[in-house]
Amino acid sequence: MARGNTRQRIQDVALELFAEQGYDKTSLREIAERLDVTKAALYYHFKTKEDILIGLxxxxxxxxxxxxxxxxxxxxxxxxxxxxxxxxxxxxxxxxxxxxxxxxxxxxxxxxxxxxxxxxxxxxxxxxxxxxxxxxxxxxxxxxxxxxxxxxxxxxxxxxxxxxxxxxxxxxxxxxxxxxxxxx
CATH class of the missing domain: 1.10.357 (Tetracycline Repressor; domain 2)
Structure with missing residues (x-):
């Protein structure tokens, strides 16, 4: 999968989770689990939740x-x-x-x-x-x-x-x- 697509998927899933349970209650681990990727794979694109939000x-x-x-x-x-x-x-x-x-x-x-x-x-x-x-x-x-x-x-x-x-x-x-x- 192309880097751009993975990055977009991470942002989309993070926004879904932020909407469902709130930004503060959502962890990077939960975002990784919903995407079915490792936390390390997530870190490759975004180091923090705020980085995801800034990207969005x-x-x-x-x-x-x-x-x-x-x-x-x-x-x-x-x-x-x-x-x-x-x-x-x-x-x-x-x-x-x-x-x-x-x-x-x-x-x-x-x-x-x-x-x-x-x-x-x-x-x-x-x-x-x-x-x-x-x-x-x-x-x-x-x-x-x-x-x-x-x-x-x-x-x-x-x-x-x-x-x-x-x-x-x-x-x-x-x-x-x-x-x-x-x-x-």
Missing amino acids: FQDLTRPMDELIAWAHAQPRTLETRRETLRRYQLALRDATPLYRFMQENQATVRELSVGLTFKERMLELTDLVQEPDFAIVDRVRCISAIFTLHAGTFHMENVEGDPEEKHEAVLEVALDLLTQAHHA
């Missing part, structure tokens, strides 16, 4: 980094802000297991280096969807648009209906918030 964050947040770089290169217009939200929703959907883990393990994530870098990304993203001269109520609308995408990604799965329609509805509400801020 790097793989799954790369689209977020690319989005931030893209948005910085665009004119600061309403359409750019709207497209930033559209692209962010896609990134969220692709990384749902990691974001769910973060939501359910906020205290742990805050203590890890990945928590700080994620917080920095979120602050940068919220800056990109608003203007410094916006009134406070409009800044709240812009930040709420991002968190509408978060809530929609994770909580709408418990709501009856077609998944695609739900994603479109969540995006529509987020875009409405952004547009209200622009027109206020």
Whole structure:
């Protein structure tokens, strides 16, 4: 098996176990057992649980980094802000297991280096969807648009209906918030 595939399998299984029993209660031994590999084989790829988590964050947040770089290169217009939200929703959907883990393990994530870098990304993203001269109520609308995408990604799965329609509805509400801020 190629190194990349083994590394990916380790990350996937670790994320499953972190989700099932919590990051703190999961050991490298348990990850190795579920993968049916030796602990030494696991150490070849990752020395610690935090290394696994850092690898997951790097793989799954790369689209977020690319989005931030893209948005910085665009004119600061309403359409750019709207497209930033559209692209962010896609990134969220692709990384749902990691974001769910973060939501359910906020205290742990805050203590890890990945928590700080994620917080920095979120602050940068919220800056990109608003203007410094916006009134406070409009800044709240812009930040709420991002968190509408978060809530929609994770909580709408418990709501009856077609998944695609739900994603479109969540995006529509987020875009409405952004547009209200622009027109206020």
